[in-house]
Amino acid sequence: MNLVLAKNETGRALSDLLAVAGDRLPGAGAIADARRQAFDAYQRAGLPNRRVEDWKYTDLRVLMRDVLPLAATPDAAALTRAGRALKPHAIEGVRRLVLVDGAFAPDLSDVAGLEKGLGIRTLRKTMEAGDAPQAQLFAPDTSDAMVALNSAMMTDGLVIEVADGTVLSQPIHIVHIASGAVPAAMFTRSLLRLGKSAGATLVESYIAAEGAKTYQVHDSLVVSIGDNARLDHVRLVEDSREAFNISSAVVSLGAHAHFNTFGMTSGASVSRYQAVIAFAGEGSQVETNGVNLLNGRQHADTTLFLDHAVPNCASREIFRAVIDDRGHSVFQGRIIVRPKAQKTDAKMMTRALLLSDEAEADNKPELEIFADDVTCGHGATTGALDEGLLFYLRARGLSEKEAQALLIQAFVGEAIEQIASDSLRELAISAAERWLAARS
Amino acid sequence: MAAVQETVDRVRRIDVDQYRYGFETVIESDKAPKGLSEDTVRFISAKKNEPAWMLEWRLEAYRRWLTMTEPKWARVNYPKIDYQDLYYYSAPKKKELASLDEVDPEILKTYEKLGIPLREVEMLEGVVRPEGERKIAVDAVFDSVSVATTFQKELKQAGVIFMPISEAIREHPELVKKYLGTVVPTSDNYFATLNSAVFSDGSFVYVPPGVRCPMELSTYFRINERNTGQFERTLIIADKGAYVSYLEGCTAPQRDENQLHAAVVELVTLDDAEIKYSTVQNWYPGNSEGKGGIYNFVTKRGDCRGNNSKISWTQVETGSAITWKYPSCILRGDNSRGEFYSIAISNGHQQVDSGTKMIHLGKNTTSRIISKGIAAGVSQNTYRGLVTAHRKATGARNFTACDSLLIGDRCGAHTVPYIEAKNSSALFEHEATTSKISEDVLFYCIQRGLSQEEAVGLVVNGFVKDVLQQLPMEFAVEAQKLISISLEGSVG
Numbered sequence: 001m002n003l004v005l006a007k008n009e010t011g012r013a014l015s016d017l018l019a020v021a022g023d024r025l026p027g028a029g030a031i032a033d034a035r036r037q038a039f040d041a042y043q044r045a046g047l048p049n050r051r052v053e054d055w056k057y058t059d060l061r062v063l064m065r066d067v068l069p070l071a072a073t074p075d076a077a078a079l080t081r082a083g084r085a086l087k088p089h090a091i092e093g094v095r096r097l098v099l100v101d102g103a104f105a106p107d108l109s110d111v112a113g114l115e116k117g118l119g120i121r122t123l124r125k126t127m128e129a130g131d132a133p134q135a136q137l138f139a140p141d142t143s144d145a146m147v148a149l150n151s152a153m154m155t156d157g158l159v160i161e162v163a164d165g166t167v168l169s170q171p172i173h174i175v176h177i178a179s180g181a182v183p184a185a186m187f188t189r190s191l192l193r194l195g196k197s198a199g200a201t202l203v204e205s206y207i208a209a210e211g212a213k214t215y216q217v218h219d220s221l222v223v224s225i226g227d228n229a230r231l232d233h234v235r236l237v238e239d240s241r242e243a244f245n246i247s248s249a250v251v252s253l254g255a256h257a258h259f260n261t262f263g264m265t266s267g268a269s270v271s272r273y274q275a276v277i278a279f280a281g282e283g284s285q286v287e288t289n290g291v292n293l294l295n296g297r298q299h300a301d302t303t304l305f306l307d308h309a310v311p312n313c314a315s316r317e318i319f320r321a322v323i324d325d326r327g328h329s330v331f332q333g334r335i336i337v338r339p340k341a342q343k344t345d346a347k348m349m350t351r352a353l354l355l356s357d358e359a360e361a362d363n364k365p366e367l368e369i370f371a372d373d374v375t376c377g378h379g380a381t382t383g384a385l386d387e388g389l390l391f392y393l394r395a396r397g398l399s400e401k402e403a404q405a406l407l408i409q410a411f412v413g414e415a416i417e418q419i420a421s422d423s424l425r426e427l428a429i430s431a432a433e434r435w436l437a438a439r440s
Numbered sequence: 441m442a443a444v445q446e447t448v449d450r451v452r453r454i455d456v457d458q459y460r461y462g463f464e465t466v467i468e469s470d471k472a473p474k475g476l477s478e479d480t481v482r483f484i485s486a487k488k489n490e491p492a493w494m495l496e497w498r499l500e501a502y503r504r505w506l507t508m509t510e511p512k513w514a515r516v517n518y519p520k521i522d523y524q525d526l527y528y529y530s531a532p533k534k535k536e537l538a539s540l541d542e543v544d545p546e547i548l549k550t551y552e553k554l555g556i557p558l559r560e561v562e563m564l565e566g567v568v569r570p571e572g573e574r575k576i577a578v579d580a581v582f583d584s585v586s587v588a589t590t591f592q593k594e595l596k597q598a599g600v601i602f603m604p605i606s607e608a609i610r611e612h613p614e615l616v617k618k619y620l621g622t623v624v625p626t627s628d629n630y631f632a633t634l635n636s637a638v639f640s641d642g643s644f645v646y647v648p649p650g651v652r653c654p655m656e657l658s659t660y661f662r663i664n665e666r667n668t669g670q671f672e673r674t675l676i677i678a679d680k681g682a683y684v685s686y687l688e689g690c691t692a693p694q695r696d697e698n699q700l701h702a703a704v705v706e707l708v709t710l711d712d713a714e715i716k717y718s719t720v721q722n723w724y725p726g727n728s729e730g731k732g733g734i735y736n737f738v739t740k741r742g743d744c745r746g747n748n749s750k751i752s753w754t755q756v757e758t759g760s761a762i763t764w765k766y767p768s769c770i771l772r773g774d775n776s777r778g779e780f781y782s783i784a785i786s787n788g789h790q791q792v793d794s795g796t797k798m799i800h801l802g803k804n805t806t807s808r809i810i811s812k813g814i815a816a817g818v819s820q821n822t823y824r825g826l827v828t829a830h831r832k833a834t835g836a837r838n839f840t841a842c843d844s845l846l847i848g849d850r851c852g853a854h855t856v857p858y859i860e861a862k863n864s865s866a867l868f869e870h871e872a873t874t875s876k877i878s879e880d881v882l883f884y885c886i887q888r889g890l891s892q893e894e895a896v897g898l899v900v901n902g903f904v905k906d907v908l909q910q911l912p913m914e915f916a917v918e919a920q921k922l923i924s925i926s927l928e929g930s931v932g
Contacts, residue, residue: 354864
């Protein structure tokens, strides 16, 4: 690849890496061109910093400093470690798809016996075959530097198609595992297309194998939900406490579609989840909820952008952050109601609970309204645990920690309750309980 | 929907005819040469007979300004401003007045037309003045200079200093030196730096310890001259235990070209002191095609330097083509309190990007933000606010409510709050809503015999009531009238 050397060190390290990684990146011709364009876009912007408004609270030049080299294809030892790590996170009754160090691991996944109407391929094969629609592959635009970087470097992922009228009986569970051979970065992208009147449940987990500490996850998810289709989505970030997780999602909904999504971040040193959810058809509904559970020096950023471009759609956002020690939680929620999107009903509520004097919570709930016949609102609160409630529980014989745990559980419960599926809700509750147990 | 559509159409028809202060006063004026250079800064400083330190201060600001770039983050669009195509100083000819009688009668007439009493006599001997009505001391600023300040004697008795800042620089240099630029430093932002270099006049208020200012103080700003920028600078200091209420009003003639207004206001409260600052901003908003109007780029900031001190901003923003204004409070003293009450109305092609910053630094500091935005026509109305609690600001409290009302489907209302808590004992609450006037409510009112306009008027008045209540009585009446004019056609 003919690459311009970047001015800053980060860029240079990466261009060397890109040149080295060249033939490991699947796809030729138009795909290679698109990669180069995306890479140029990334190089022009560099790592996001606080002067970029969307990244105001998450300055990657300070927090991340550098993009690590591309992870090696996992060897047998890596796959064994990944297999061990998988056990405690395995969920009963799901179709599991595992990505180890950014490469699909068929031996750890269930790809046999696909039900009718479900198609699963890997991104690598799709790109090598060159038959994926370009527009879908590179759907996220490159105006965000980290999305551009992901487009330039993506090595693998899953391409899932659910045909019209197919309602999947089994949830799909995509597990990202870092095997931890050496500090490295993995770049993945998954595409999910739900046809008309289709239904699916998607769970995404981010975990680390024993010994995996410093690594970087650069993931993206492109979803299109057809008319009258429904997607339930849960993502759990339980990466190593020294890892970075930078993930983006782009979701578009047809008419009368339904998207219920929930994200919980309790792992990673620095994480960012940015989602763009766009309404393309009337009468659709979105619930997007999330919880950040942070301690130590963790930094977690959730940035959501809801684009009401058409009339008669509804969206609900409920977000909770619990922050201990020197943790730093960021929530940026932006709702835009475009001129034609009359009868939009959009609500957003974000609450942060600070457990320590050194914890920090930054909230930026934004409304941009261009239509008049709408009801839109947002609320934001920040505060400590209620002394009165703590006293009440202590008076009834609970220890300080127990009382706190109970109140925290109730606090995050408000967001977890919004998960429609019972089994997924249980999953989120147990993840929250793991965090609380580790705390006491 | 039909009933509401009627309201929308009426609002849409609003033209400059509604702007009642659009006349121009023909007087001779003394102007600095067009454009901005070190010479312009020296010219202004010399005109004001300023001491050397002041000139140096200005020049430093000017040199810094040259290195800065215009901020672009606000949600406002305007053609590039040519800073060399402006007059930076314009004063009515015939200076050094011994008494009000020597003020150009044209200027007095201007203020009469605007309804601003400059003649103390009328105020004092007015037959109709009911018992106990408050007096207001007025400092009238015409283009670049202060033309009259009333009630000087009575204020002097109380120990209150209220004079044009140009005089204060000469007469009370120790006070000016001590406080000027300590709240809004010369390097603060592009427009504040520009102001520091070329400000020509403005008001200076000092209220000594323990004094409750016996009357409301008021400044009335008028831009008259063509192609001029107005750069006033206001500095108000309330010493320990002092209290002052200050009102500010602004108007300008109707002109096709845009005029620049870049003011800086600095407030300082020491222990137990309180400043209440009210603004009714009614600069010319431009015509129905969005031509002309004032660019209003204002930096207002209050510093609650002492313990138990309080600063309260109240603003009614109805004018200006572009408003870029964030009156802020730095809550430095323990138990200090900041308040921000705002009504921002945009119609026609107006663009408003306004809000506040509450910076909690001291212990047990509290702040309250009530913002009401009303957008009509094809205007854009943005609330942008920051609430932040420093690590050591234990017990910080904030309550924010920002509501927007949309009239018509071609306008926009936006809310961009930043809420940053770095302390676990900080308790922040924020809520925002956006809606249109409910058809049920309108129907209810109309059914009971109110006309469409009266009904909308009732709803809008109810919507902004929380803020209007904070205004001093004299201003509340004026503000209510202004709101009616701004939304004329929909408000009775």
